[in-house]
Amino acid sequence: MRDRQRLFILLAVILAGSPFLAVFRQQLPPPHMLPERWQWLHRLNLDALSVALPSMSPFLVGGGLLAGHAAGLASCLAAVTLLFAILRGRWFCRNVCPVGWLNDRVGRWNRRGADRLRRFPNVGPWLLWIGLGGALAGYPFFLWLDPLSLLNGFLNFWRIPFSAHSLVFGLGLLGILALSLICPGSWCFRLCPLGAAQEGLGRLGRRLRRFHERDKPPTEAACAQAEGFTRRVFLALGGGIIAGGLIRIAGRWFGGESGRVIRPPGAVPEDQFKAMCARCGNCMRACPQRIIHAAGTEAGWDGMFTPVLRIRPGYCAEFCHQCNQVCPTLAIRRLVLDQKRKTAIALARVEPSACIAWAGGQYCMVCDEHCPYKAIGSEEHAGVPCPVVREDRCRGCGMCETVCPGNGPAIRVEGIQPQRHLAD
Amino acid sequence: MNEITRRDFLKTSLAGAVAATFGGSVLAEEPAGSEVIVVHGADAAAMLAAGVERLGGWSAFVKKGKKVTLKVNAAWANPPEHGSNTSPELVEACVKACLGAGAGEVVLPENPCSPPEQAFEMSGIARAVKSAGGRMISLRDDRLFKHVELPGAKTLKQADVAVDVLETACLINMPVAKHHGSAGLSLSMKNWMGSIKDRGFWHSKGLHQCIADFSTLVRPNLVIIDALRIMLDSGPRGPGKLEHPGLLILSRDPVAADAYSATLFRKEPSDIHHIRLAGEMNIGCADVSRIKVTRLDV
Numbered sequence: 080m081r082d083r084q085r086l087f088i089l090l091a092v093i094l095a096g097s098p099f100l101a102v103f104r105q106q107l108p109p110p111h112m113l114p115e116r117w118q119w120l121h122r123l124n125l126d127a128l129s130v131a132l133p134s135m136s137p138f139l140v141g142g143g144l145l146a147g148h149a150a151g152l153a154s155c156l157a158a159v160t161l162l163f164a165i166l167r168g169r170w171f172c173r174n175v176c177p178v179g180w181l182n183d184r185v186g187r188w189n190r191r192g193a194d195r196l197r198r199f200p201n202v203g204p205w206l207l208w209i210g211l212g213g214a215l216a217g218y219p220f221f222l223w224l225d226p227l228s229l230l231n232g233f234l235n236f237w238r239i240p241f242s243a244h245s246l247v248f249g250l251g252l253l254g255i256l257a258l259s260l261i262c263p264g265s266w267c268f269r270l271c272p273l274g275a276a277q278e279g280l281g282r283l284g285r286r287l288r289r290f291h292e293r294d295k296p297p298t299e300a301a302c303a304q305a306e307g308f309t310r311r312v313f314l315a316l317g318g319g320i321i322a323g324g325l326i327r328i329a330g331r332w333f334g335g336e337s338g339r340v341i342r343p344p345g346a347v348p349e350d351q352f353k354a355m356c357a358r359c360g361n362c363m364r365a366c367p368q369r370i371i372h373a374a375g376t377e378a379g380w381d382g383m384f385t386p387v388l389r390i391r392p393g394y395c396a397e398f399c400h401q402c403n404q405v406c407p408t409l410a411i412r413r414l415v416l417d418q419k420r421k422t423a424i425a426l427a428r429v430e431p432s433a434c435i436a437w438a439g440g441q442y443c444m445v446c447d448e449h450c451p452y453k454a455i456g457s458e459e460h461a462g463v464p465c466p467v468v469r470e471d472r473c474r475g476c477g478m479c480e481t482v483c484p485g486n487g488p489a490i491r492v493e494g495i496q497p498q499r500h501l502a503d
Numbered sequence: 504m505n506e507i508t509r510r511d512f513l514k515t516s517l518a519g520a521v522a523a524t525f526g527g528s529v530l531a532e533e534p535a536g537s538e539v540i541v542v543h544g545a546d547a548a549a550m551l552a553a554g555v556e557r558l559g560g561w562s563a564f565v566k567k568g569k570k571v572t573l574k575v576n577a578a579w580a581n582p583p584e585h586g587s588n589t590s591p592e593l594v595e596a597c598v599k600a601c602l603g604a605g606a607g608e609v610v611l612p613e614n615p616c617s618p619p620e621q622a623f624e625m626s627g628i629a630r631a632v633k634s635a636g637g638r639m640i641s642l643r644d645d646r647l648f649k650h651v652e653l654p655g656a657k658t659l660k661q662a663d664v665a666v667d668v669l670e671t672a673c674l675i676n677m678p679v680a681k682h683h684g685s686a687g688l689s690l691s692m693k694n695w696m697g698s699i700k701d702r703g704f705w706h707s708k709g710l711h712q713c714i715a716d717f718s719t720l721v722r723p724n725l726v727i728i729d730a731l732r733i734m735l736d737s738g739p740r741g742p743g744k745l746e747h748p749g750l751l752i753l754s755r756d757p758v759a760a761d762a763y764s765a766t767l768f769r770k771e772p773s774d775i776h777h778i779r780l781a782g783e784m785n786i787g788c789a790d791v792s793r794i795k796v797t798r799l800d801v
Contacts, residue, residue, distance in 0.1 A: 288547055298678040316618055323647060367616075374596055396618060396621070397580070398621050398625070412556075435706055435707045439707065441706065441708075441709060441710065442685040442686070442706070442709075442710040442711060442776075443685055443706040443707070443710070444685040445685070445702075445703075445706055447685075448616070448685065448739055448740060449685045449740065450740070451740070453737065457684070464684065464685065482616070484702070484703025484704070484706045484707050485707070
């Protein structure tokens, strides 16, 4: 017990400190203004923890892996948790999980809740197996219910662009804690898909170990229980596969209106993205231009709170690939800078009636001037050069939109789905 | 490092002293502002020293203990080899020379096109300025601008201009010479667009006239155009086709410096509208045949 407390306090101090550290770093003068001996302040970065924390969850990483067939280096942490679960059941839950510890603490304030828990239906395994079933069909359900992702969202909340929708990131963890106050243990033992995963793995481990002890035959009750368990898993997995598959097909057929949103570069195709995104807020926090926002309903109801790019005042900077390094489920792929620079997320379009050159006859071409990809060609019109977008080069970064002095602006980017790979 | 600084310091102050003693009388004979010094060489610091010496030495420009404002071009998050920003070695040499000549401080205000931090870092200029002892100012703060009227202007009647450009003891304009999609060429007068708040107004109300208008108000004490490498197309951002003339063009007359530099691109100065307009408005001499060109080889 004391070990767990110590562990938690360490984690809490580091994690609670990291947002402040980030705020502090933002207040620092830029590197070229700082003397050499203070340069380390800029290198001080605990943001890696926000990748490590959700990556410890086998539910999150497993869901992303099954659906997207990709895993990052941080995913190895989930393998460690998985191993512990097979050997010791809910060991991670009881000894490491910071959300579990918080729930435990909060639950103690309510002494009368114990019998409520008995009547609480055990939803967790269903969430887990339906989620993983969906993952097999490429559409993992309930990843956003992962406790580590919820905690991460809570820690990120302070650092992502604020909006009515970003509030959800702050509320997720508080919701769980409120639930634990009303009915202690309900989250950890009845709802949490990560908890259910560990319990299932622990059961599997026990059975594997029992397999070696042939002299002890299983009791009848244990057999019946195992049978019920297998039936439930089968039902939930099958249901998840069918539901996930249907939603993806429907998304491809009817998903027209959400095709317009701009996703971070490297995002998996839209029909998978909405499910693979765990709503942890890592990409929104990582973006130095602060253009990655929590979506409202523009990406559809099922795409609420997923990351969308809103150009102006920032744009998707050509020297940056921060959002490509932080996604725990790899809904946003790990792209190196060169790959990211060749991934088109949107396409610019000129509105001639609002354009200073096309309609105003002025020497402008500011879009061409700023374009990092040389994607603006020029066409002579009434004696002045006028901008034309070269679709084979446009990455849709939106820099042209941010600098356009035209009426409103006259050049805008619109999201494209799926993202295109540009030739050299 | 220290040794070189001291030697540079001695050299420049000696040059200044020589110029102060003998240079004054030579200068007095010539019509001010129509002389252009073209320095050819490989070492930016030596070329700068030679060019400034011919114009009267640093002491003719830098006032002891007073501020020097150096307007370089650090607009783009590009490496120096692209030629889209002023060469960092030239910036470093100039800041050092100004401080060596007794300047109280050297400030470099810039409102870049790329995000400031990346523009200053990747251009190599931040590092150069820091090591030379100057101060880079990112003009991304409304408080750094002052609203001014331009009585001599035709289109640009008012503008928000960097305070450091308006209020300084010595104003040096040090652009890089390069192609520019809408302005034709980006030389010294165009470089002032990095010291104002609202560039959009210029583009929408007539870019060339606004460029010329601005030079009626802001008159640099010295123009140093970096033509060590010049970008021939795809400007102002590049990367484009490069040429390496290895030149510095120095003058007190921004229009003359721009007009001469235009010839490096094999263009008639009158083809660049803002140079022609500036000449017509008598801001400086836009006629290359009337400019006295002095060539130096270092």
